[in-house]
Amino acid sequence: MAHPDFINENIFGTIHETRVSVYLTCGFVAMAVLLVDFMTPLGVASGVPYVAVVLLSLKSPEKHFTLLVASICTFLVGVGYLGSPPSDIPMYQVFANRLMAILVIWVTAILTLIQRNKVLELHQERLKRIQSIKEVEIREEKLRVLKATMRTVQDITGNFLNNL
Template sequence: MAHPDFINKNMFGAVNETRVRVYLTCGFIAMIILLIDFATPLGVASGIPYVAVVLLSLKSPEKHFTLLVASICTFLVGVGYLGSPPSDIPMYQVFANRLMVILVIWVTAILTLIQRNKVLELHQERLKRIQSIKEVEIREEKLRVLKATMRTVQDITGNFLNNLYYFKFEIETNKTLSPESVKKLDALIQDTSLRIDKLGSLDEIREKRMAGNRIGIDYEHSAKDADTISRKY
């Protein structure tokens, strides 16, 4: 079984590797978009592809990274304006196109973060439901085992009490027990005690059908398995 520290170290390494890969990919794509923007005349909304960088940033385990990417892309839109070749388009259209790109970037970032939070909340709710279902199943299993154990105890004690009627009848008839009956009574007490000890010393729960089609604990079978293992070793 893997050590918890080793598992946590591997998980941290995987998360860190994902973070670095997303950082490098976002930076590489953003640079390509900026170079394309430099080669495109003013007035063309060539900064729209920055939306893809914002969407890609969602793969990062850090929620605030998306906001950082949106801010950097906004800055690059301004850099692209300064480095793009001039055109015959009026400047108000150029500014309008740049503002539209910035608006799209931030609307995309905000909406995707809202969606991400909703997905996270749904995931947390799902985990809670699964945990609740598991707890219910565990309680039901414990109750089922408890009932089977109590039926088994009732079967053992019931068998003991039924045999006592024989000795009661002998005492009422003869006013005493014969030496042979005393030995039988001792054997009955020891056998009943042994059965209860076996039931209380189980390492594994196995069920069996008892009288009346009831479910009980197969303490004899488990005890035989334990004896077989002890003889082997």
């Protein structure tokens, strides 16, 4: 049987490795989207792919990481605006595209966090049900043992009375 401290160290190591890999993946994808944004002219909604970074952030065990990533992606949409080559599209369309990208990033972040909380609640309810099922099974086993004991006592008492 595995030692509890060993199990906790393995779980911590796995969570730490997951956290680092999620951080690196999110950073890499965000930088790739920013580079593409720098190459596309203004007016193209090139901030929308940051949604992929927000979705990748859900792999992190920390829910606040998703909010941090959404904030960073919002900042990068602004940086992309400043670094993109100019175009002939009117500026109100450029701003509208950037604002829509920011809106999509935050709507995605909020909806995914709501979904994450719902999944966590369902998981907790499932654990409670499993625990209550186990408690019922233990009670049923105790009743079976009690019934068997009562039958044995009845047999002993019956035999004793018959011998008298």
